[in-house]
Amino acid sequence: MKLQYAFLFFTMTLVSSRCLANTFTFLNVSGSDTIDGSDLLINLPPINTDYSVLRYLMPKDIQKPQVDVSGAVEILTNTSFNNHALVNASLARTELNGVFSFNNYIHFYADIGVKSKNQQLILNSGFMTIGDLNHSPFYSSIGNNYIPFGSYVSDVLDVILPIPVSVGAIQANTINLGYHSQNESGISANIYSYQPKVKTKQQTINAGINLDYFTVIKKIKIKTGISYVNNLSNSLGASPLFENNYCLQYAVPGADIRLALSYQSYALHLEYLTSLRDYAKTDMSYNRLPAKPATIHLEFSKDLESGLHPSSVAIGVSHSYQALALNIPKQRFYTSYSIYLRKHLNLAFELNLDKNYAANDSAMAAGKVIQENGKQVITGFMTLSYAF
Secondary structure (H helix, E strand, C coil): CHHHHHHHHHHHHHHHHHHHHHHCCCEEECCCCCCCCCCCHHHCCCECHHHHHHHHHCCCCCCCCEEEEEEEEEEEEEEECCCCCEEEEEEEEEEEEEEEECCCCEEEEEEEEECCCCCCEEEEEEEEEECCCCCCCEEEEEEEEECCCCCCCCCCCCCCCCHHHHHHCCEEEEEEEEEECCCCCEEEEEEEEECCCCEECCCCCCEEEEEEEEEEECCEEEEEEEEEECCHHHCCCCHHHHCCCCEECCCCCEEEEEEEEEECCEEEEEEEEEECCCCCCCCEEECCEECCCEEEEEEEEEEECCCCCCEEEEEEEEEEECCHHHCCCCEEEEEEEEEEEECCEEEEEEEEEEECCCCCCEEEECCEEEECCCCEEEEEEEEEEEEC
């Protein structure tokens, strides 16, 4: 029943937004001239969203307060080939994004969605950002957002948590100061402080830095970067292990290095993320020794020209090290294909092969013992999504 109410709410919001957009000049439904909707507000990347919002607003000359809205709805079908090809179908995504711009410099962003597990309406993220990239490469933001640690660039479907995201992505209340060159070659940098989810016995400054360099050499776009965060235990995969006021012996810092190359319709992305210190054995262990989780990710993708129906294909592999406690596979191979049937209407397929940790591997986190069965799991996904 909650799912029906959520879908009704989303539909009413979409209809009312379009009606109001025709009545008031201050409310704009996000428009796009591209078939894939890559320039829609809803399709902004989750990392460095504050900068992406400012980039999105650069062509606009905001003389008075206005609101831009964008949204998406997605239907998911998945099957596990290890379970007699059992097929499940669900409404996987119902999301609405909005930016209220007071003027060219002050903006408020909110991402509202329906949580797939219990179909409750939640605020995924929300923050205020200050800046105008037309006049200065500096900007700042405060609020709930993903910290600028790592990039996690991938063409995989947003239906299960990728291994690098589980190990490294951190969402928290954050104060961020950023710089991003608007030239073809240049640097981007961030320094930030955030409110941790995980407690530590030793007092620490919860902060991090991020630095990227990008350029173009003989039509090859190159982007490389490095990130540091003081405590990787706050990641999406690790923080649930240390709930109920559990207190770590000490913070475990993390680092991320990455390289992205693109030439015409080809793209290659390589990323390595690691803890810089072993966990205390009582906090997290792997095979009865202090754990030091890490992951490496490699993906190749190509855009395909299919007439009026652009498509893309991707193939990749992720490998984790000493990360059994995070309940993620040791290795994942995947391939995906997506095609736009019409403007902003996307049909996508993905096939995953997960290789779990061996049956004789063991891990412990916050006193809880975790073991795997050593089996391989093959899962297929199909999504049909529409964005506006």
